[in-house]
Every structure is written in structure tokens, then in C-alpha cells.
Amino acid sequence: MAIPNFNEKYKITNTGERYLLIIYLIIVLFSSLIGDTIILIASVRYNAIKLNKFIVVVMQHIAICDLLLSMSFILPSIVSVIAEDWILGDTFARFRFFVQDVSTQANTTLICLLTTSKLLLLKFPLQTQH
Numbered sequence: 001m002a003i004p005n006f007n008e009k010y011k012i013t014n015t016g017e018r019y020l021l022i023i024y025l026i027i028v029l030f031s032s033l034i035g036d037t038i039i040l041i042a043s044v045r046y047n048a049i050k051l052n053k054f055i056v057v058v059m060q061h062i063a064i065c066d067l068l069l070s071m072s073f074i075l076p077s078i079v080s081v082i083a084e085d086w087i088l089g090d091t092f093a094r095f096r097f098f099v100q101d102v103s104t105q106a107n108t109t110l111i112c113l114l115t116t117s118k119l120l121l122l123k124f125p126l127q128t129q130h
Contacts, residue, residue, distance in 0.1 A: 032070040036063040
């Protein structure tokens with residue numbers, strides 16, 4: 001398996017582009033961590049989300065998939081761009097792409113499930129329970 005080389009992948013030629021990419025990735029990482037953590041805390045600890053229980057559980061699973069994806073893909077990308085090379089080893093590179101594929105497929109499936117459940121809630125409004 002080829003280890004990604006960020007100098008070739010992103011065609012970074014000067015330090016200004018590198019700093020801009022690092023700042024962008026850090027903003028994406030922090031917004032993902034803060035947003036998904038708020039969703040999980042609000043729905044698990046405080047029961048602040050008053051929707052159908054099934055929809056809340058699907059939202060929690062989507063938040064967990066997003067957290068897993070941001071920690072296993074965006075964080076190593078930040079490290080690699082800062083170091084200007086892949087320094088995390090071949091095993092983590094394999095793990096990273098495995099987690100990316102699995103969590104992307106799980107996220108897509110969960111979003112389809114969420115959409116289908118909302119459609120069923122609209123189609124059969126009297127048969128739903130909160």
C-alpha cells in the first residue's frame with residue numbers, strides 16, 4: 001500500500017499554502033469535534049432533543065461516525081501536512097483508509113435510514129410514538 005505523500009497529493013509549493021491548509025483542517029477538526037460532542041451530550045445526558053427515539057438514535061450514530069472519521073482522517077492529515085510527509089507508519093495508513101471507507105459507508109446508510117424514517121413518519125403520522 002502506498003503511503004500518501006502530501007507534497008504530491010496537494011501540490012503544496014510554498015509555506016503560505018501549507019499554513020492555509022493547516023488552518024482549514026484545524027477549523028474542520030474543531031467544528032466536527034464540538035458539533036458532534038454537543039449532539040451526543042445533548043441527546044444522551046440531557047435528553048434535550050425531543051424527537052422520535054429512533055431518529056435520535058440514528059443521529060447519535062451519525063455523530064459517532066463523524067467523530068471517528070474526523071479523528072482518524074483529518075487529524076493525521078494535519079500531522080502529515082505539518083511534517084511535510086507521512087510519519088505515522090504503514091499500519092496506521094491502512095487503518096486510516098479502512099476507517100474512512102467503513103465510516104463513510106455507515107454514514108451514508110444511516111442518512112438513508114434517517115430519511116426513510118422521516119418519510120414513514122410523514123406518511124403514517126397517527127401510528128408514530130414519541
